[in-house]
Amino acid sequence: MIGNNISFLKGEGYDFCELKEYEYGEDVKNIDWVISAKMQKPYVKVFHAQKELNxxxxxxxxxxxxxxxxxxxxxxxxxxxxxxxxxxxxxxxxxxxxxxxxxxxxxxxxxxxxxxxxxxxxxxxxxxxxxxxxxxxxxxxxxxxxxxxxxxxxxxxxxxxxxxxxxxxxxxxxxxxxxxxxxxxxxxxxxxxxxxxxxxxxxxxxxxxxxxxxxxxxxxxxxxxxxxxxxxxxxxxxxxxxxxxxxxxxxxxxxxxx
Structure with a gap:
């Protein structure tokens, strides 16, 4: 079941971690348009990386x-x-x-x-x-x-x-x-x-x-x-x-x- 195991690593995943300013080369699909409009700057969502447990x-x-x-x-x-x-x-x-x-x-x-x-x-x-x-x-x-x-x-x-x-x-x-x-x-x-x-x-x-x-x-x-x-x-x-x-x-x- 996706999303059950939270990792401290940041990357591709489903568990929201934080918002940060957009940097060149980052995936535009992660841009939060609502926050970007309020701040007048592009902001992207950062997620916890999904990892399997051993x-x-x-x-x-x-x-x-x-x-x-x-x-x-x-x-x-x-x-x-x-x-x-x-x-x-x-x-x-x-x-x-x-x-x-x-x-x-x-x-x-x-x-x-x-x-x-x-x-x-x-x-x-x-x-x-x-x-x-x-x-x-x-x-x-x-x-x-x-x-x-x-x-x-x-x-x-x-x-x-x-x-x-x-x-x-x-x-x-x-x-x-x-x-x-x-x-x-x-x-x-x-x-x-x-x-x-x-x-x-x-x-x-x-x-x-x-x-x-x-x-x-x-x-x-x-x-x-x-x-x-x-x-x-x-x-x-x-x-x-x-x-x-x-x-x-x-x-x-x-x-x-x-």
Whole structure:
């Protein structure tokens, strides 16, 4: 839809910027005859240049996304990435997508086609996350090297264990949005007594008692992780939103993009 993306550059476009005196060689079609008649000098309209946005959708798919009480986090990440892809197609903006964990793989190349949205959704939904860990340091450095032109980057993941997450350099070059996907149970689990858990990231088995003391220590660690995460995002002027697996992702996404 023409006219949605305002640029600071001046040139051919539809968004009015200013009036200025006519100079030899300028297009006479841009002359404002009403103002020119009042000022007794020819004046031309100057517009903002219309430019496409470069969109990058980065989905963090590691073992911890293989979890959910209502929906798996991997499914919600796929849903959010697909919605962003459809928005790009509707706006006429090209997008590319990546799958990130221990590496940062290109999922779909830069395109405006709806086929790429469907292909990306299929790749994300069927991606085998078991045994995959996430390396935030490698991912951010790799994205900084791969993405040359100024872009809008959407980072979608659960953002746990963020000690090595540093978006300072990436945020100086690009505009970043962080979409945090969580399940309510993993932030505030119930007392289940004797449990047997399997970590999908490391395939390690845990046997123990999930009582009030264990839950309290765990919840405090999650809060500490999120406090560091939110502070880091705010310090680097990164807009973010948290979407739970039982929530309507569409409403949350609209609120982020407004």
């Amino acid at each position: 969109i990058k959708i980065v989905s963090f798919l590691n073992g911890s996304t293989y979890f959910g009480t209502k929906k798996f986090k991997q499914e919600v990440i796929t849903q959010i990435a697909s919605m962003l892809g459809f928005i790009c197609v509707k706006q006429g903006d090209p997008f590319a997508s990546y799958i990130a964990n221990e590496t940062c793989e290109l999922c779909t190349k830069k395109s405006k086609k709806i086929f790429n949205v469907n292909f990306m959704a299929e790749q994300l939904f069927n991606y085998d996350v078991i045994g995959k860990n996430i390396d935030y340091e490698f991912i951010t450095n790799d994205l900084f090297k791969k993405i040359h032109h100024k872009s809008i980057i959407f980072l979608i993941g659960d953002f746990f264990d963020i000690e090595k997450l540093d978006l300072k350099l990436l945020s100086k070059k690009h505009e970043i949005f962080a979409i945090i996907v969580r399940d309510k149970f993993e932030e505030n689990p119930s007392e289940l007594g004797n449990v047997n858990f399997n970590d999908p990231s490391t395939n390690q088995n845990f046997e123990g008692v999930l009582n009030s003391n264990t839950i309290k220590n765990y919840v405090n660690k999650v809060k500490e992780n999120d406090h560091k995460l939110f502070s880091h995002l705010q310090d680097n002027a990164i807009r973010f939103v948290k979407i739970y697996t039982h929530e309507d992702a569409t409403k949350k996404l609209i609120g982020l993009l407004k």
